[in-house]
Amino acid sequence: MTAIDASAPPERLEWQLAQVRDIVAETYRVKSFMLEPVNWTGHLPGQHVDIRLTAEDGYQAQRSYSIASPSEDKLLTVTVERVTDGEVSPYLLDELRIGDRLELRGPIARHFVWTSGSSGSLCLVAGGTGITPLMAMLRHRDRSSCHTPTVLIYSARSRADIVYREELEGMARHDTNLAVIYALTREQAKDWAGHRGRIDRPLLAANCFPPAQNPAIYVCGPTDFVESVAGVLVELGYDPLSIKTERFGPSGGLSHGK
Amino acid sequence: MDEAHISRGFRSKRQTQAAKDRLPPGQYVTTDFPILSAGPTPQIDVSRWKLALQLGGSLLGTWTWEAFETLPQTTIRTDIHCVTKWSKLDTTWQGVTFDDLLKVVGLSEPPEPYVMAHCDGGYTTNVPLADLIGGKAMVATRYEGLPIAPAHGGPARLLVPHLYFWKSAKWLRRIRFMPTDERGFWESLGYHIHGDPWKEQRYDGD
Numbered sequence: 163m164t165a166i167d168a169s170a171p172p173e174r175l176e177w178q179l180a181q182v183r184d185i186v187a188e189t190y191r192v193k194s195f196m197l198e199p200v201n202w203t204g205h206l207p208g209q210h211v212d213i214r215l216t217a218e219d220g221y222q223a224q225r226s227y228s229i230a231s232p233s234e235d236k237l238l239t240v241t242v243e244r245v246t247d248g249e250v251s252p253y254l255l256d257e258l259r260i261g262d263r264l265e266l267r268g269p270i271a272r273h274f275v276w277t278s279g280s281s282g283s284l285c286l287v288a289g290g291t292g293i294t295p296l297m298a299m300l301r302h303r304d305r306s307s308c309h310t311p312t313v314l315i316y317s318a319r320s321r322a323d324i325v326y327r328e329e330l331e332g333m334a335r336h337d338t339n340l341a342v343i344y345a346l347t348r349e350q351a352k353d354w355a356g357h358r359g360r361i362d363r364p365l366l367a368a369n370c371f372p373p374a375q376n377p378a379i380y381v382c383g384p385t386d387f388v389e390s391v392a393g394v395l396v397e398l399g400y401d402p403l404s405i406k407t408e409r410f411g412p413s414g415g416l417s418h419g420k
Numbered sequence: 421m422d423e424a425h426i427s428r429g430f431r432s433k434r435q436t437q438a439a440k441d442r443l444p445p446g447q448y449v450t451t452d453f454p455i456l457s458a459g460p461t462p463q464i465d466v467s468r469w470k471l472a473l474q475l476g477g478s479l480l481g482t483w484t485w486e487a488f489e490t491l492p493q494t495t496i497r498t499d500i501h502c503v504t505k506w507s508k509l510d511t512t513w514q515g516v517t518f519d520d521l522l523k524v525v526g527l528s529e530p531p532e533p534y535v536m537a538h539c540d541g542g543y544t545t546n547v548p549l550a551d552l553i554g555g556k557a558m559v560a561t562r563y564e565g566l567p568i569a570p571a572h573g574g575p576a577r578l579l580v581p582h583l584y585f586w587k588s589a590k591w592l593r594r595i596r597f598m599p600t601d602e603r604g605f606w607e608s609l610g611y612h613i614h615g616d617p618w619k620e621q622r623y624d625g626d
Binding site: 217223253257270271272411 | 426431433445452454459461605606610
């Protein structure tokens with residue numbers, strides 16, 4: 163908690179236009195958009211932006227997207243997965259073209275953030291497109307030649323669903339302090355040597371730095387994924403305060419009532 | 421920017437027009453109940469749960485779960501609005517209104533103009549008393565007639581439905597009166613100090 167400084171009213175995060183400079187198909191249901199905002203003052207890895215769409219009749223829709231690019235990059239990258247029956251993601255994936263302009267504002271939130279100045283080891287756990295804010299952290303770590311011992315444990319449906327796979331493997335190849343562990347939940351090739359099935363207690367116990375090292379832990383993914391992983395990490399003895407989480411999507415079986 | 425930029429080819433896919441008077445700007449209706457928390461969900465045993473009401477160095481009241489259950493109960497049906505843009509209409513909550521809490525500890529009016537809500541897991545949020553009294557807020561212990569699930573803030577959460585839902589602090593343990601406003605957890609990390617969805621007070625400076 164901080165006392166409120168009445169002398170310095172906070173500045174509003176204004177809506178601004180960003181031009182789409184590039185679009186990359188990451189998987190069959192995920193695309194990255196490289197945006198050039200008019201006036202971007204930088205961000206911390208893990209922060210997000212709000213994107214606002216306006217229809218000709220004035221109807222507006224806003225959504226938050228994690229920033230996948232590090233603050234070192236000139237362009238701002240957001241990586242978007244198609245939400246079935248969604249309103250904003252199908253527009254971004256199907257309609258948006260290079261050269262189009264989008265309204266956005268940010269950067270937003272300063273909790274789920276990591277910078278290379280932080281001490282201690284780093285444990286990142288991603289479910290699906292929950293990789294996005296963690297990728298900003300990994301890219302920032304890579305660009306700043308930071309040697310923080312880091313492990314990424316990344317769950318995807320199949321090998322084809324792994325977003326940023328080549329870049330992640332490239333990073334891990336030239337960096338002995340970075341380990342990338344995949345868990346494939348639905349489809350595995352016969353010769354798949356990695357983990358089969360969901361991220362579970364043995365996989366976390368075997369690959370996270372031990373609780374005695376008190377690693378900084380970031381877990382991002384669908385709600386039930388984060389509930390499960392964070393719960394196991396607490397059971398394994400990690401300090402709940404060292405575990406930062408970001409959840410998205412429906413609440414699955416956790417919501418009772420309607 | 422004064423005027424919104426038209427997004428070429430974007431059309432509404434939702435029937436939100438009907439609910440316009442119930443839907444604050446920038447929100448959409450969901451029938452799901454999304455979960456957003458900054459850390460792991462604490463599993464709280466009600467036999468060890470206690471709630472305290474604190475003024476300065478003294479506790480005006482403390483309640484075990486059993487004692488809290490004997491306080492006057494109120495049920496409210498209300499819409500809730502999360503800063504991450506979803507709104508959920510017609511949710512039903514049961515608990516003890518803030519007015520009744522004050523009455524129970526013998527206060528005819530609030531002793532200070534602000535409170536900080538303190539929660540398991542270290543979460544905090546600040547709320548002006550004006551937003552808590554007059555039937556506007558409660559300490560909720562039931563959702564749709566059932567105990568509140570841990571992921572949704574059970575066993576007890578603050579419910580201040582006319583503000584963005586981060587103000588309705590999960591896993592509530594202590595309510596501390598404050599003479600001046602201070603920022604809680606999200607309010608220190610870029611979110612608005614007050615959080616009125618109808619004024620779209622999402623982030624600092626809105």
